[in-house]
Amino acid sequence: MPHDDHIPALPDGADEILALLYHGEPVAKRGIADALHISAPTLNARLRLLEDAGLIVVAGHRQSTGGRRARTYTFNYRRRCAIGVTIRSTEIVCIAVGLDGTALDERHTTIAAHADAAFYGRAARIIDEFAEQVAAAGTPPLGVGLAVPRHINTASSLDYAAIGERITLPVTTTERYCAYAFAELRARPALRDAVCLFLGNHIGSAVLQGGLPHTGALEHMPLDPDGPRCECGGNGCLNVYCSSANLTEEGESLPGFFGVLEQGEVHHRDRMREWLRSLAQAIISIRAVFAADVLLCGPIAGFLDDAEIAQLDRLVAGHPAASRTAAGTGDDDAPPRIARGLCDVYQDAYGAAYAIVRDHLRELALLR
Numbered sequence: 001m002p003h004d005d006h007i008p009a010l011p012d013g014a015d016e017i018l019a020l021l022y023h024g025e026p027v028a029k030r031g032i033a034d035a036l037h038i039s040a041p042t043l044n045a046r047l048r049l050l051e052d053a054g055l056i057v058v059a060g061h062r063q064s065t066g067g068r069r070a071r072t073y074t075f076n077y078r079r080r081c082a083i084g085v086t087i088r089s090t091e092i093v094c095i096a097v098g099l100d101g102t103a104l105d106e107r108h109t110t111i112a113a114h115a116d117a118a119f120y121g122r123a124a125r126i127i128d129e130f131a132e133q134v135a136a137a138g139t140p141p142l143g144v145g146l147a148v149p150r151h152i153n154t155a156s157s158l159d160y161a162a163i164g165e166r167i168t169l170p171v172t173t174t175e176r177y178c179a180y181a182f183a184e185l186r187a188r189p190a191l192r193d194a195v196c197l198f199l200g201n202h203i204g205s206a207v208l209q210g211g212l213p214h215t216g217a218l219e220h221m222p223l224d225p226d227g228p229r230c231e232c233g234g235n236g237c238l239n240v241y242c243s244s245a246n247l248t249e250e251g252e253s254l255p256g257f258f259g260v261l262e263q264g265e266v267h268h269r270d271r272m273r274e275w276l277r278s279l280a281q282a283i284i285s286i287r288a289v290f291a292a293d294v295l296l297c298g299p300i301a302g303f304l305d306d307a308e309i310a311q312l313d314r315l316v317a318g319h320p321a322a323s324r325t326a327a328g329t330g331d332d333d334a335p336p337r338i339a340r341g342l343c344d345v346y347q348d349a350y351g352a353a354y355a356i357v358r359d360h361l362r363e364l365a366l367l368r
Contacts, residue, residue, distance in 0.1 A: 010053075013038065014046045015365050018055060018075065022366045026059035026072035047073065054079050055364075077102070080360065081139045083131050083169070084179075084353025086147045086346055087158065089113050092123055093346050094130040097353035098139060099361065101186045105134055106346075115157050124166030131169055142360055143170035145352030147179040150204065150215070172356055179351030180297050181206040181213035184341055186354050193292040196341065199279075199300035203239040207290065211368065223281055241278035244300055247271055258303045276308065280315035287316070287336060295341040302343035313338050 010018070016036050021027065027035070033043050050056040057076045061069035077100040084095045090112055096104040107130045113119060131141050144167050148160050164171035174182065181196045185208070192211050197218065198204035205216035219239040220232045227236020240246070248257045261268040283294050296304065316338065344350065361367040 011046065011049060013042070014050055017043075017046055018050060018364065019366055021056055021073055022075040022361075022364075026074040028070040028072045030070065032073070075099075078104075078139045080142050081134060082353040082356035082360075083127065083134065083141050083144045084147065084349040084351065084356075085127055085144060086176075086179075086349040086352070087113055087123065087163075092126050093349050094127055095346060095349045095353055096130070096134045096139070096141065097350060097357055099357055101354060101357065103350065104139060105130075105137070106349075107133075113158060115159065117162070120159065120162045121166055123163050128168050141169055143172060143356050145179070145349075145356050146171060146173045147176045147348035147352040148173045149176040149348075172352070174352045174355050175206075175215045176348045177204040177206040178213040178215055179348040179355065180204075180341070181208055181351065182355045182358065183344070183347045183351035184208075184295055184297070185211065185213070185358070186351075187342055191293075193290070194295055195286055195290065195292055196295045196297055197279075197282075197301075198298040199242060199244075199296060200298040201244050203242055204298075208292075218282070218286060221282055221285060223278060223285075238278070238282045242275060242282070242300075246278075247275055247300070254299055254303060272308075276312055277315060280312055283312070283316050283338065284319045287319075291336055293337045293339060295339055297341035297343055297347065299343075301340055304340060309338060309340060 013036075017032060017038075020032060020035060029040070029043060029047070032038065032047075033040065036043075038046070047056070051058075055076055056073050059072045059074040061071055077098050079099060081096045081098045081104055084097060086093050090110060092109045092111055093106065094109075095106040098104050107126075109126050111119075111122065111126070127144055131144065134141055144164075146160055146164060160173055164173065177196065177198055180198055181194075184194070184196055185191055191208065194208040195216070195218065196206045196208065196213075203219035205218035206213045207216045207218075208214075220230065220234060220237045222234055222236050223238055223241055224236030228240050229235055230237040230240045232239070244254055248254060257268060261272055286294065296309075317335070341347075358367060
């Protein structure tokens with residue numbers, strides 16, 4: 001990951017002030033001094049250094065109880081940002097993410113992806129122009145995160161290294177499903193161990209261990225060795241049974257499928273029931289090895305309602321290996337959960353940006 005060359009060396013104790021302001025509400029000097037047991041002269045000196053470095057800013061003034069109103073300070077969440085990029089077959093999406101994880105700006109550019117130098121140059125210019133726009137608005141980017149898909153299609157056949165070397169800012173590539181997992185980490189700060197399953201035209205996966213995402217290949221877990229052939233060369237993989245092709249009829253969209261399902265059409269209900277059973281079987285196998293929450297992401301997950309999630313939970317819960325708790329959790333009564341993830345359309349772009357933000361916050365000792 002790119003490092004921010006503008007992180008100043010902080011004097012002893014300044015990191016405690018920074019952490020207090022990052023994790024809490026705006027605080028006046030008196031509140032900081034009381035919380036950290038710092039004398040007024042020492043506190044004033046440290047606040048001045050942090051302000052000069054742009055790490056903290058004045059948030060406002062407390063309501064007066066007589067005399068001058070006390071200024072409050074907060075972490076400068078707009079000091080820097082990161083740019084996340086996903087390249088789809090017909091568009092490039094750039095998202096700027098601030099140090100608080102908030103999306104500051106985004107740009108969608110319609111363009112057909114081609115594996116040639118002309119497209120690589122154009123893509124880099126689009127990304128550079130967006131970064132310049134964000135910097136001009138007052139939040140300089142740390143770098144660019146490219147979400148790189150694994151599956152072979154128009155977008156993933158691109159030479160991402162060739163695009164990256166044309167971009168002005170430092171570039172970090174994040175595998176697409178790991179980028180999804182980074183976004184889930186932002187939404188669930190306490191999340192440490194989990195499996196993220198992306199449910200769409202393809203199945204994808206990432207495994208979170210100790211708060212760090214790792215690329216998985218759970219989509220090629222065989223559910224039936226005698227099942228249909230998968231693109232990986234194997235038979236009966238999760239990818240075969242749980243991709244959108246195994247739900248929708250020929251020419252039918254996902255919204256169309258779920259719309260007809262809601263009306264109670266028999267064949268759609270049968271396909272949904274079999275799809276849920278296949279996914280449950282996969283989760284049972286996953287849980288036998290890794291006792292952790294399973295987060296369902298992607299287009300299909302976005303259509304699943306609470307009743308379908310509950311049905312999936314029931315299908316899994318009856319298997320002892322699938323309901324055991326992870327060692328060391330200290331909570332023997334709470335089995336791992338199945339939950340709907342964020343399911344944002346451009347979650348990979350956001351996650352690729354947040355991966356850079358997260359690394360920057362770690363350099364500031366604000367995240368583990």
